[in-house]
Amino acid sequence: xxxxxxxxxxxxxxxxxxxxxxxxxxxxxxxxxxxxxxxxxxxxxxxxxxxxxxxxxxxxxxxxxxxxxxxxxxxxxxxxxxxxxxxxxxxxxxxxxxxxxxxxxxxxxxxxxxxxxxxxxxxxxxxxxxxxxxxxxxxxxxxxxxxxxxxxxxxxxxxxxxxxxxxxxxxxxxxxxxxxxxxxxxxxxxxxxxxxxxxxxxxxxxxxxxxxxxxxxxxxxxxxxxxxxxxxxxxxxxxxxxxxxxxxxxxxxxxxxxxxxxxxxxxxxxxxxxxxxxxxxxxxxxxxxxxxxxxx
Amino acid sequence: xxxxxxxxxxxxxxxxxxxxxxxxxxxxxxxxxxxxxxxxxxxxxxxxxxxxxxxxxxxxxxxxxxxxxxxxxxxxxxxxxxxxxxxxxxxxxxxxxxxxxxxxxxxxxxxxxxxxxxxxxxxxxxxxxxxxxxxxxxxxxxxxxxxxxxxxxxxxxxxxxxxxxxxxxxxxxxxxxxxxxxxxxxxxxxxxxxxxxxxxxxxxxxxxxxxxxxxxxxxxxxxxxxxxxxxxxxxxxxxxxxxxxxxxxxxxxxxxx
Numbered sequence: 001x002x003x004x005x006x007x008x009x010x011x012x013x014x015x016x017x018x019x020x021x022x023x024x025x026x027x028x029x030x031x032x033x034x035x036x037x038x039x040x041x042x043x044x045x046x047x048x049x050x051x052x053x054x055x056x057x058x059x060x061x062x063x064x065x066x067x068x069x070x071x072x073x074x075x076x077x078x079x080x081x082x083x084x085x086x087x088x089x090x091x092x093x094x095x096x097x098x099x100x101x102x103x104x105x106x107x108x109x110x111x112x113x114x115x116x117x118x119x120x121x122x123x124x125x126x127x128x129x130x131x132x133x134x135x136x137x138x139x140x141x142x143x144x145x146x147x148x149x150x151x152x153x154x155x156x157x158x159x160x161x162x163x164x165x166x167x168x169x170x171x172x173x174x175x176x177x178x179x180x181x182x183x184x185x186x187x188x189x190x191x192x193x194x195x196x197x198x199x200x201x202x203x204x205x206x207x208x209x210x211x212x213x214x215x216x217x218x219x220x221x222x223x224x225x226x227x228x229x230x231x232x233x234x235x236x237x238x239x240x241x242x243x244x245x246x247x248x249x250x251x252x253x254x255x256x257x258x259x260x261x262x263x264x265x266x267x268x269x270x271x272x273x274x275x276x277x278x279x280x281x282x283x284x285x286x287x288x289x290x291x292x293x294x295x296x
Numbered sequence: 297x298x299x300x301x302x303x304x305x306x307x308x309x310x311x312x313x314x315x316x317x318x319x320x321x322x323x324x325x326x327x328x329x330x331x332x333x334x335x336x337x338x339x340x341x342x343x344x345x346x347x348x349x350x351x352x353x354x355x356x357x358x359x360x361x362x363x364x365x366x367x368x369x370x371x372x373x374x375x376x377x378x379x380x381x382x383x384x385x386x387x388x389x390x391x392x393x394x395x396x397x398x399x400x401x402x403x404x405x406x407x408x409x410x411x412x413x414x415x416x417x418x419x420x421x422x423x424x425x426x427x428x429x430x431x432x433x434x435x436x437x438x439x440x441x442x443x444x445x446x447x448x449x450x451x452x453x454x455x456x457x458x459x460x461x462x463x464x465x466x467x468x469x470x471x472x473x474x475x476x477x478x479x480x481x482x483x484x485x486x487x488x489x490x491x492x493x494x495x496x497x498x499x500x501x502x503x504x505x506x507x508x509x510x511x512x513x514x515x516x517x518x519x520x521x522x523x524x525x526x527x528x529x530x531x532x533x534x535x536x537x538x539x540x541x542x543x544x545x546x547x548x549x550x551x552x553x
Contacts, residue, residue: 014378014450014460014468023375027368027431028387034428035394038405041412098305101298113302120309122536124489126506127525130513131312134319137517141315144328174309224396232398234492239513249400256404256496269404273397280396 039273045266054260064267073251073268080247083162083237084230087169091177091226092219094170099181103188114182121175129239132168133159136240160242168236176225184218185211220283228276248272313529320522337523347524350508357419357494357504358487361426366480368427369434373475374468376435377442378450392436394429402429403496410497417499425497426487433486434479441475442468474542481539485532 046064048056068077102113120128135141136158143155158164188211196206212219234249241247248268255265323334341347372391376384394402406425407417415421449471453463469476491506498507509528512521 014374014464019460020375020379020381023371024379024381024387025375027372027391027435030368030427030431031391031394034406034409034424035402036390038402038409041408042401042405045408094305097301101302104298116306117309118540119533119536120313122485122532123313124506124525124528124532126491126509126513127316127529128313130509130517130521130525131316133513134316134517134522135312139328140517141328171309171312174305228396229398232400234400235510249398252400252404253496256407262408265404266408269401273401276396276398276401280393284396 042266042269042273045263046270047267048263050261050263054262056263056266064261064263065271067264068268068271076246076251077248077271079162079245080231080249083165083169083245083247084227084233086166087173087230088177088223088227090166090170091174092223094174095177095181095222099178099185102178102182103185117175117178120171121179125172125235126239128172129168129236132164132171132240136164136167159240161244162241165233165237165241165245165247168240169230169233172236173226173230176229177222180218180221180225181215182218184215188214224280224283228279231275231279232272316522317526317529320519320526322519325519337519338527340520341523341527344520346503347505347508350503350505353419353502354488354505357422357426358484361423361430361487362480362484364423365427365430365434365483366476369431369479369483370438370472370476372431372435373438373442374464374472377439378447378468391432394432395436399490399492400496403493406493407496417497418502421497421499422494422502422504425493426490429493430483430486433482434476437479437482438472438475441472441478445471478539478542481535481542485535485539488535489528489532 045056047060047062048064049059049061050064051057067073098117102110102117105113133140137143138155138157138159140158142158143152146152147155192210192214193206196210201209231247232249233247234253237245237247237250238253249272252265252268252272255261255268259265318330320337321333321335322330323336324331376388402425406421406428409415410417410421415424450463450467453467454460458466489506490504491510494504495507495510498504503511505528509521509524512518512524
């Protein structure tokens with residue numbers, strides 16, 4: 001922390017030059033060593049050669065990075081992108097009306113409805129995904145209902161496909177879309193909506209030309225909070241998708257733990273990091289701390 | 297119409313998990329129909345020595361990582377709120393990244409880091425891994441709390457002759473306390489809940505509760521997993537409710553302005 005305590009002036013209410021070093025310093029060191037350095041190591045490994053045991057060795061090469069574009073892996077990358085875009089779109093379509101309904105509610109009913117939307121976001125991911133296995137497996141709840149009602153003669157293969165992964169992802173991330181949308185909607189000035197109505201704007205036009213532009217930060221936050229973790233999902237495609245629902249996260253996991261090709265695993269992780277950072281920076285941007293606090 | 301939509305979405309969010317909870321009390325190992333109420337599966341969970349070991353590991357990892365991250369995160373928030381230093385804007389953005397960057401990246405990154413520096417994988421490496429994302433959550437909650445009361449309180453204390461440490465102990469920490477406790481509860485819950493980062497940094501042998509649950513799930517649906525999942529559900533909801541109650545308590549200490 002060079003420059004700690006410099007130019008404090010009135011800001012030094014809690015002490016002199018050592019104050020910043022003692023407060024910010026330890027956490028900054030922890031974040032550098034346990035967050036930034038690991039990312040830097042991955043970036044380094046991504047351009048190294050794969051050794052006999054899969055360990056990264058010199059010389060530098062772009063083999064691992066270009067290998068991600070092999071048709072064998074391109075399909076998995078495409079599926080990851082498709083599934084996370086579909087998840088984001090469904091969460092947005094379900095979440096917009098839901099957040100608007102929450103905005104229209106008052107008092108105790110609203111608090112309860114909000115709590116009901118927030119609580120599932122604090123349910124363990126393994127528990128939520130396991131619940132879908134209980135529902136969708138061959139001998140599961142849905143299949144036995146369908147068979148008993150005579151709608152199908154044989155149980156349907158509901159589990160271990162992209163649809164099951166999509167259901168699990170939407171189920172997991174929907175609350176993360178609704179909350180920032182609601183926070184933005186709540187701040188909308190009703191007078192603006194009334195003015196738009198008085199000026200002859202219909203429902204769709206009010207939505208498109210007043211509500212969406214004014215709620216852009218909330219929409220951006222919701223899209224980020226759903227798209228980024230969906231793109232990096234590992235557990236949900238693993239438990240609900242099997243081999244046919246594999247996403248980039250599973251590929252990274254396999255390369256690091258099973259195949260033990262660390263340079264290739266790192267190259268994939270770097271690609272995922274860059275994709276995530278681009279979305280985060282585009283949608284959240286710097287200097288919007290107020291909104292980020294609301295995300296919790 | 298609106299009510300029907302709201303209930304429909306809530307049904308989608310809740311029914312899968314509620315079905316699982318219901319089955320954890322169903323007195324039949326295989327039948328899908330209701331065969332009567334039982335607590336046998338819960339007894340099975342409590343008697344399973346592997347689950348017991350995993351639970352102990354989880355409690356060790358979560359409590360130690362929470363203590364470390366609360367100290368570091370609180371100090372960070374206080375330094376950030378009252379200090380002025382070069383690189384503050386950069387750190388301001390950077391401190392939120394561990395919240396947003398996908399777990400799998402943090403997991404493989406930490407695995408590579410521990411392997412490179414020769415740090416042995418086990419409970420210690422999981423603790424450090426958890427601290428790396430817990431700090432951000434603690435700092436976020438404590439900062440939100442500090443932002444809510446006026447700086448002039450500390451300036452007044454200093455003007456009245458309080459030393460920096462005295463002002464910290466008598467003004468800043470008491471006012472930040474609800475944020476610190478909420479941050480601690482959230483950090484603890486996140487640590488107990490984390491599967492993926494622990495999975496990458498555990499190495500062989502050091503199994504936490506989520507790692508144990510994951511391997512049980514992979515072997516198939518059993519009533520014991522239903523019971524264990526229900527217990528984890530109840531735990532998460534209890535700690536997070538406590539955290540929410542603390543951050544939104546009506547007696548807000550000193551109200552801003």
